[in-house]
Amino acid sequence: MAKKILLIEDEAALQKTMGDALGASGYTVLQALDGEIGLRLALSEKPDLILLDLIMPHKTGFEVLTELKQNPATENLPVIVLTNLESMDNIEKALAAGAVTYLVKANYSLQDILTKIEQALKP
Amino acid sequence: MLEKRTIIQQINPIYPCRKYEVSLWQCPQFLFLIMGGIIIGAIIAAWFVASAKISDPAIVTLIVLIVGATSLIISFIITSSFERLAAASRLKTEFIGIVSHQLRAPLTNLRFSLDLLLSENTEQAKRDPKEYFVILQENTKRMGVLIDNLLTISKLESGQLPLDKKLVSLTEAVSSLTAKSQPFAMASQVRIITNFQPDLGKVLVDPFWLDQIITNLLDNAIRYSHGNGQIDINVQRKGKNILLVIKDQGVGIPKEEQKFIFEKFFRSANALKQQTDGSGLGLYIVKKFIELLGGKIWFRSIADKGTTFYFSLPEVK
Numbered sequence: 387m388a389k390k391i392l393l394i395e396d397e398a399a400l401q402k403t404m405g406d407a408l409g410a411s412g413y414t415v416l417q418a419l420d421g422e423i424g425l426r427l428a429l430s431e432k433p434d435l436i437l438l439d440l441i442m443p444h445k446t447g448f449e450v451l452t453e454l455k456q457n458p459a460t461e462n463l464p465v466i467v468l469t470n471l472e473s474m475d476n477i478e479k480a481l482a483a484g485a486v487t488y489l490v491k492a493n494y495s496l497q498d499i500l501t502k503i504e505q506a507l508k509p
Numbered sequence: 510m511l512e513k514r515t516i517i518q519q520i521n522p523i524y525p526c527r528k529y530e531v532s533l534w535q536c537p538q539f540l541f542l543i544m545g546g547i548i549i550g551a552i553i554a555a556w557f558v559a560s561a562k563i564s565d566p567a568i569v570t571l572i573v574l575i576v577g578a579t580s581l582i583i584s585f586i587i588t589s590s591f592e593r594l595a596a597a598s599r600l601k602t603e604f605i606g607i608v609s610h611q612l613r614a615p616l617t618n619l620r621f622s623l624d625l626l627l628s629e630n631t632e633q634a635k636r637d638p639k640e641y642f643v644i645l646q647e648n649t650k651r652m653g654v655l656i657d658n659l660l661t662i663s664k665l666e667s668g669q670l671p672l673d674k675k676l677v678s679l680t681e682a683v684s685s686l687t688a689k690s691q692p693f694a695m696a697s698q699v700r701i702i703t704n705f706q707p708d709l710g711k712v713l714v715d716p717f718w719l720d721q722i723i724t725n726l727l728d729n730a731i732r733y734s735h736g737n738g739q740i741d742i743n744v745q746r747k748g749k750n751i752l753l754v755i756k757d758q759g760v761g762i763p764k765e766e767q768k769f770i771f772e773k774f775f776r777s778a779n780a781l782k783q784q785t786d787g788s789g790l791g792l793y794i795v796k797k798f799i800e801l802l803g804g805k806i807w808f809r810s811i812a813d814k815g816t817t818f819y820f821s822l823p824e825v826k
Contacts, residue, residue, distance in 0.1 A: 397614065399644045403621035410628075470613035473606065492613040496624040
């Protein structure tokens with residue numbers, strides 16, 4: 387069965403490109419344009435992996451990550467932080483909060499990101 | 510663990526040096542410690558020297574006091590000038606961090622769209638590539654606007670922006686810009702209503718920048734209005750000035766954020782909810798320009814009810 391990936395990202399253009407790339411690689415894509423909707427979908431849809439932006443309206447990525455890790459239903463869900471915010475503080479904070487990895491969007495091609503997703507999904 | 514670390518940080522006098530990201534010798538807190546040592550040394554040395562040469566204890570005390578006070582003043586001047594330097598250096602680092610983040614967002618969109626257009630296994634790209642081209646077009650434009658804004662700010666801050674001042678009718682400027690904004694307003698289901706006091710004098714401004722200021726305020730009013738809202742624009746005389754009032758019924762600015770609204774890169778949470786690709790530079794530039802043109806800008810706002818911007822420029826009759 388196709389793996390489900392939840393993409394929490396407020397940029398419509400990025401939802402389109404990432405969504406198409408994930409779809410073309412055979413994943414089922416769930417999309418959320420802000421943190422609050424993202425959190426709701428994470429609970430109701432039980433995705434296999436979450437791609438999470440940090441700066442978003444309603445709830446920031448950090449808040450979403452903390453809430454996911456506090457909830458027993460979602461604490462084991464792998465979360466990849468996908469942002470353009472590059473600072474040691476943020477990277478440390480995200481990894482300490484339980485993110486699998488931290489990717490600076492502009493530094494990777496879509497193919498690189500797909501490879502990272504594949505690695506994170508391996509049992 | 511974390512608590513222990515915080516306590517150590519609090520009693521370590523040179524811990525704040527880390528936040529300035531400068532070398533130890535440029536860090537005000539560290540310099541303060543060194544200066545303290547020098548002052549104590551100077552006072553002790555002054556006492557030894559003075560008491561060996563002078564027998565009157567009152568004069569010895571006076572000399573020690575003068576040496577102590579002088580070194581205190583010198584060290585205060587040195588430390589505070591380094592404090593300013595260190596703060597400026599930190600601001601610069603923060604500024605570069607924010608700008609690179611702002612440029613990376615459109616850059617990522619360009620990169621991913623190109624990846625898809627060039628990849629051979631994406632059906633979507635072959636079937637309907639136009640959407641990716643639209644992303645390319647919008648994001649190149651977005652980068653251009655950001656760079657223009659940054660250059661304007663840099664020129665404004667260094668005082669190198671030449672102004673070509675002319676006598677302009679504020680009423681005419683507002684009515685022509687309102688007409689230009691009509692399509693955007695209609696698409697956003699917002700009505701614009703203008704009200705001009707007759708027989709107003711002119712204002713002495715650079716017409717290009719006056720247009721930019723009004724367009725920016727009008728654009729914000731439309732953008733952050735709820736659909737079906739109304740924008741009232743008034744131009745009237747107030748004392749020796751001409752006052753422009755732009756009142757919207759939009760999302761408003763939460764009270765705790767109002768003091769930051771004219772700051773560089775600041776974006777209100779309510780603005781973020783509506784639209785997330787602004788740069789946070791518009792109002793900063795608007796304020797700088799109005800002040801440069803000899804005017805004033807201020808606003809009143811209630812969250813979820815709307816915002817009214819006021820700006821005044823001296824009237825020339």
